[in-house]
Amino acid sequence: MWTLTKRVLPHHTDYAGVMWHGAYVQWLEEARVEALQAAGLGYAAMTAMGVDMPVVTLHLDYLHPLRHGDEVSVESYCAGQQGVRWPWASRFVCRDMVVAEAMVNLVMVREGRLLRRVPAQLQEVMDQLVSQDL
Amino acid sequence: MWTLTKRVLPHHTDYAGVMWHGAYVQWLEEARVEALQAAGLGYAAMTAMGVDMPVVTLHLDYLHPLRHGDEVSVESYCAGQQGVRWPWASRFVCRDMVVAEAMVNLVMVREGRLLRRVPAQLQEVMDQLVSQDL
Amino acid sequence: MWTLTKRVLPHHTDYAGVMWHGAYVQWLEEARVEALQAAGLGYAAMTAMGVDMPVVTLHLDYLHPLRHGDEVSVESYCAGQQGVRWPWASRFVCRDMVVAEAMVNLVMVREGRLLRRVPAQLQEVMDQLVSQDL
Amino acid sequence: MWTLTKRVLPHHTDYAGVMWHGAYVQWLEEARVEALQAAGLGYAAMTAMGVDMPVVTLHLDYLHPLRHGDEVSVESYCAGQQGVRWPWASRFVCRDMVVAEAMVNLVMVREGRLLRRVPAQLQEVMDQLVSQDL
Numbered sequence: 133m134w135t136l137t138k139r140v141l142p143h144h145t146d147y148a149g150v151m152w153h154g155a156y157v158q159w160l161e162e163a164r165v166e167a168l169q170a171a172g173l174g175y176a177a178m179t180a181m182g183v184d185m186p187v188v189t190l191h192l193d194y195l196h197p198l199r200h201g202d203e204v205s206v207e208s209y210c211a212g213q214q215g216v217r218w219p220w221a222s223r224f225v226c227r228d229m230v231v232a233e234a235m236v237n238l239v240m241v242r243e244g245r246l247l248r249r250v251p252a253q254l255q256e257v258m259d260q261l262v263s264q265d266l
Numbered sequence: 267m268w269t270l271t272k273r274v275l276p277h278h279t280d281y282a283g284v285m286w287h288g289a290y291v292q293w294l295e296e297a298r299v300e301a302l303q304a305a306g307l308g309y310a311a312m313t314a315m316g317v318d319m320p321v322v323t324l325h326l327d328y329l330h331p332l333r334h335g336d337e338v339s340v341e342s343y344c345a346g347q348q349g350v351r352w353p354w355a356s357r358f359v360c361r362d363m364v365v366a367e368a369m370v371n372l373v374m375v376r377e378g379r380l381l382r383r384v385p386a387q388l389q390e391v392m393d394q395l396v397s398q399d400l
Numbered sequence: 401m402w403t404l405t406k407r408v409l410p411h412h413t414d415y416a417g418v419m420w421h422g423a424y425v426q427w428l429e430e431a432r433v434e435a436l437q438a439a440g441l442g443y444a445a446m447t448a449m450g451v452d453m454p455v456v457t458l459h460l461d462y463l464h465p466l467r468h469g470d471e472v473s474v475e476s477y478c479a480g481q482q483g484v485r486w487p488w489a490s491r492f493v494c495r496d497m498v499v500a501e502a503m504v505n506l507v508m509v510r511e512g513r514l515l516r517r518v519p520a521q522l523q524e525v526m527d528q529l530v531s532q533d534l
Numbered sequence: 535m536w537t538l539t540k541r542v543l544p545h546h547t548d549y550a551g552v553m554w555h556g557a558y559v560q561w562l563e564e565a566r567v568e569a570l571q572a573a574g575l576g577y578a579a580m581t582a583m584g585v586d587m588p589v590v591t592l593h594l595d596y597l598h599p600l601r602h603g604d605e606v607s608v609e610s611y612c613a614g615q616q617g618v619r620w621p622w623a624s625r626f627v628c629r630d631m632v633v634a635e636a637m638v639n640l641v642m643v644r645e646g647r648l649l650r651r652v653p654a655q656l657q658e659v660m661d662q663l664v665s666q667d668l
Contacts, residue, residue: 141567142577143420143560147313147413147468153321154291154411158545161288165543175544176603179281186331187287192324200415201578275433276443277426277554281547281602288545292411299409309410310469334549335444415581421589422559429556447549454599455555460592 134167134261136206140198150197157190160222160234163208173257182242183254188217189237196231198224204231210261216246218258268301268395270340274332284331291324294356294368297342307391316376317388322351323371330365332358338365344395350380352392402435402529404474408466418465425458428490428502431476441525450510451522456485457505464499466492472499478529484514486526536569536663538608542600552599559592562624562636565610575659584644585656590619591639598633600626606633612663618648620660 138159146152165175178185198204208222217237224232240247240254250258272293280286299309312319332338342356351371358366374381374388384392406427414420433443446453466472476490485505492500508515508522518526540561548554567577580587600606610624619639626634642649642656652660 139567139571140578141560141564142414142416143422143563145413145415146410147415147417148318148320148410149415150320152411153324154288154295157288157291158543161545162543165541169541174603176542176601179602184282186282186284186328188328190287190324190326190328194320194322194324197320199578200581201576273433273437274444275426275430276548276550277429277556279547279549280544281549281551282544283549286545292409295411296409299407303407308469310408310467313468333444334447335442416586416588418588421592422556422563425556425559452550454550454552454596456596458555458592458594458596462588462590462592465588 133207133209134163134170136163136166136208138162138204138206140200140202140204142200145200148197149200151199151202153192153194156192156224156232156234159204159206159224160208160236163206163222164220164236167208167210167261168257171257171260173254178254181251183247183251184241185218185238186241187236188239189235191235193233194231195233196226196229198226198231202226210258212262213250213258216240216248267341267343268297268304270297270300270342272296272338272340274334274336274338276334279334282331283334285333285336287326287328290326290358290366290368293338293340293358294342294370297340297356298354298370301342301344301395302391305391305394307388312388315385317381317385318375319352319372320375321370322373323369325369327367328365329367330360330363332360332365336360344392346396347384347392350374350382401475401477402431402438404431404434404476406430406472406474408468408470408472410468413468416465417468419467419470421460421462424460424492424500424502427472427474427492428476428504431474431490432488432504432506435476435478435529436525439525439528441522446522449519451515451519452509453486453506454509455504456507457503459503461501462499463501464494464497466494466499470494478526480530481518481526484508484516535609535611536565536572538565538568538610540564540606540608542602542604542606544602547602550599551602553601553604555594555596558594558626558634558636561606561608561626562610562638565608565624566622566638566640569610569612569663570659573659573662575656580656583653585649585653586643587620587640588643589638590641591637593637595635596633597635598628598631600628600633604628612660614664615652615660618642618650
């Protein structure tokens with residue numbers, strides 16, 4: 133599990149005093165980018181190589197609200213390649229409780245085309261992420 | 267179908283020149299709020315009555331990227347109550363092509379508790395939304 | 401004055417039930433893009449021509465809070481070129497009251513360099529914006 | 535100086551590959567909240583006490599663009615109370631260069647009214663922030 137630690141700030145909250153449901157998506161992205169970085173490949177460096185990893189599906193289950201000021205762990209792992217998709221699972225944990233779960237599917241793209249064969253350097257990084265050998 | 271018309275602005279885009287995947291969530295919310303308004307009940311008025319409709323699940327499929335400047339229709343409908351859930355389906359259409367599809371499940375909450383019986387005024391509005399009699 | 405009409409949605413609000421101060425910046429951008437569009441030049445078309453108009457200074461005075469559900473007019477005008485800068489003034493009006501005022505300075509840039517001479521097509525559009533002959 | 539370290543993520547960028555000008559406002563808020571936390575008072579705890587610190591003016595000068603993947607330090611300090619205002623200065627530093635500067639004015643509010651006398655617990659925290667004795 134790759135863990136990102138965050139705090140619910142005013143700009144994440146809405147009128148109900150809880151984290152707005154769309155704000156979770158930013159944290160999911162930050163968790164992925166920081167996990168890639170820890171595995172040795174900056175995401176910006178990857179895009180500079182011409183390879184992009186767009187999100188093709190996003191699923192979120194909100195179990196308990198997060199409140200202003202809450203400290204939250206976003207625990208993520210990459211489940212390994214499934215065809216052209218890289219599924220990435222995350223759960224949001226606060227006060228020892230899973231408060232939300234997410235599943236994102238990524239693909240690799242170069243010049244607007246699906247990349248079926250992964251460049252060696254990138255494969256090595258993804259292997260590390262899948263095995264959690266960070 | 268309730269239709270919201272939007273344009274992809276700079277703040278929606280990312281480094282790849284396409285709409286960032288998390289930005290779709292704002293449009294989904296705007297579509298719901300404006301549909302409720304058209305059915306005769308402002309969402310802020312509903313929350314002032316003490317009733318809230320939080321999102322409990324969010325699902326998005328991204329089929330084709332949206333580019334800077336694109337004009338997009340967000341077509342939504344409420345599929346009718348399913349137990350305590352109100353499923354709300356949307357599709358994003360650009361140049362006569364469905365570019366993304368979304369399914370959101372809402373529940374009704376009062377004072378932090380699930381509302382199993384819907385207040386009459388709200389039921390009337392939701393019935394209108396379900397029948398698309400806007 | 402170019403007028404954009406908006407509603408304060410849940411994603412604009414924070415825990416205090418008011419519009420989060422950073423969310424005003426999105427509306428300022430939308431007002432500029434729609435004013436350019438009305439004057440005959442899409443902003444995305446301008447960037448496709450290789451010309452960009454980045455914001456170099458941003459100033460906002462918040463006079464009264466905006467609340468969830470409020471309907472707001474964003475009234476903007478371009479004050480005319482001042483050296484390389486294009487100052488753009490806006491005010492946020494709600495219930496006949498000015499609730500916030502903004503001043504943004506834009507420059508024109510091509511390939512990362514300040515554009516001192518404005519392309520004819522763009523000059524024509526900016527002249528229209530300055531004279532409010534929309 | 536209180537320093538917050540951030541990375542420019544895809545959701546911060548726009549079509550031009552640079553950090554969108556409005557996204558800086560989130561980092562300014564995070565810097566203030568984390569500085570308060572380091573001085574011993576969580577911002578959410580302050581709002582739970584009924585005291586809020588809304589932004590009344592915001593000023594940003596953008597000197598150099600920030601690019602996708604950049605690591606940025608946000609260095610902030612509170613300049614001390616000036617009447618009812620608490621001015622908070624920040625600069626964004628990347629590759630040993632100041633790329634943007636910000637000045638925010640905050641006020642203290644309780645039940646919608648300006649707080650002219652600051653509660654003792656809060657005064658102590660603000661004194662620490664002003665003296666940078668973190």
